[in-house]
Amino acid sequence: MKLVFIFITVCILSAVGDRLEFGSSPSSFNDMKKEAEAQKSEVAKLKSKGEMEIEFQALKSEVSMLKTQVQHHYGHRLGCKSGTAQLGYSGKRNKSRVQYIPFHGTFHRTPALVVGMTSLDTYRKKNVRIRTTVQHLTRYGFVLKITSWGNSITYNVVYTWMACPK
Known part of the structure; x- marks a missing residue:
């Protein structure tokens, strides 16, 4: 009996093909697929730790340079x-x-x-x-x-x- 049930299930799945969907909504699989792709896209946009460190060091250097310029040009106003x-x-x-x-x-x-x-x-x-x-x-x-x-x-x-x- 079990063998017949498995055989019938395989035949039905073969006949339906990729249209077989689980859940109450016919588009839930496509929605989940789109959401997963959107999240992959967002993850791809994120920078690695190394890239963030390089950008941080560049910004730190720029701030230091600007601070030096301000002190040079306007330092006489301070103090x-x-x-x-x-x-x-x-x-x-x-x-x-x-x-x-x-x-x-x-x-x-x-x-x-x-x-x-x-x-x-x-x-x-x-x-x-x-x-x-x-x-x-x-x-x-x-x-x-x-x-x-x-x-x-x-x-x-x-x-x-x-x-x-x-």
């Missing part, structure tokens, strides 16, 4: 320098005091400079009169000068400064 300066007590009235303040490292050109007074100590029974000027600004540093007049007595002045490339 502000700042600090504090203290001009201490002078018991003489109407006294000018000067102090040379060097930059820590030089600029390519003379920088822009901002100076602000952060502390001022004067004799409380006298008027406060003080003038601050920047003299001889160069790419290496500057001279800070304070002058008092009238009967002002200045014990201490502290300044904060910032120099940035133009």
Whole structure:
């Protein structure tokens, strides 16, 4: 009986040929075949690990080159320098005091400079009169000068400064 069943099955398969499909939909085999081919196509588009490594190294080299160019062309705009300066007590009235303040490292050109007074100590029974000027600004540093007049007595002045490339 089994032999007859197998024989009948083989005859039916031979008669139907490649049209024999499994599943509920007559096109499910073709759909699965198309989906498999699409996935093969996507896999073929993917790069190998070696190709990805080569591309990564090329991009890394390009970024390094661009970074060097930016630093070369625009590096002078970077690197502000700042600090504090203290001009201490002078018991003489109407006294000018000067102090040379060097930059820590030089600029390519003379920088822009901002100076602000952060502390001022004067004799409380006298008027406060003080003038601050920047003299001889160069790419290496500057001279800070304070002058008092009238009967002002200045014990201490502290300044904060910032120099940035133009």
